Amino acid sequence: MFDDLPPDLARLRTLRVWHALWLHRIDAKIARLERRKAEEEHGRRRRPKPAEWVVEVGIGAGKPPVQVHNGACHMIGSRRRPISRDEARRLLADGLRACTHCQSDAELHIVDLAQS
Template sequence: MFDDLPPDLDRLKTLRVWHALWVERIDAKIEALQQRQAEEEHGRHSRPTPPEWIVELGIGSSQPPVEVHAGDCHITGKRRRAVSRDEARRLLATGLRPCAHCQPDTQLGILDLAAAG
């Protein structure tokens, strides 16, 4: 029937145990990968949405606003707070510097801040 297998019972049993151990290892790896994928998927679904607009804050006790960023900008520093669209527009209109990378002034439809001042 299967000519490539050993003819004696002892070696066949050894092969059976060896393959059973490999199947256990493979099943454990499959389970670990499925668990990791489920955790990653859960993390993607439960991740909070980024704010629409961010104000980067300065150093000091009062932490004055320094720069306005779009919410998905990767240039923002660690000191920041989320702001509404209206507040971002107001801060830019009062002369707060827009981020040169994400250009929130352009995204907000403020075309020429230099001409406004």
Template sequence: MFDDLPPDLDRLHTLRVWHTMWLQRIDAKIAALARRQTEEERGHRNRPAPPEWIIELGIGERRPPLQIHTGDCHMAGKRHRPVDRDEARRLLATGHKACGHCRPDSLLGITDLSSNPAPTAATARRSNTHIAWLIIHIRGRYTPAADVEAGTGQPQKLFTTTRSTWSSTCT
């Protein structure tokens, strides 16, 4: 049998004391981590719910309201206060700006006051076509005379499916 322990009694007692101290340290660390974990769980359970609506406040003595956000919007600044649904609707109706990220005006049913209307499908198609046209014409990759390939009578391909051609067109 493999025995790597010392043969004398003094050194065995020393090892026993040493390992007892280590077990106490390990037990203390386990207890501390268990306490911390239960405190975190208690904190998560007892955390108040975020407000439904908040208003971002300006700088200065009066701190005027700047923008209305939903309660969980991460775009809201550090200076804000909670407001109820009626006050948020009133502030939007009086001309205060709605956050363009969380869109509280849409959630509150005040779509006609939106400063950033959602694009329609037709607008998006028109926008994409316009962007492609600008890329080709400004970069000089396309000329009206090159619409039809020489002798074939077929329109030229504006975009190819290869990644290198697309990236060279856009650069």
């Protein structure tokens, strides 16, 4: 049945060593991939919850607030800090601009104060 193997002991031992080396390499690769997958899953579980509200801040001393966004807005700039819902409402009520894309003022039920 399996007559395609070499007939002598020396070559059979060589093949066995070669296959054992490959098996070791394959097992090591499987272990690395399983470890990476476990680390990624651990990272996904431990990832902090995204901020519900974000204020975009400007450049300069004190980094003044520029615009209020909801946490999922794709237009948030790179200079930002998370804020609470109450702080977002306060900033909008104090006259800070709301993002025109995510319309954080409408989402926070802040009516247009300029028309009052």
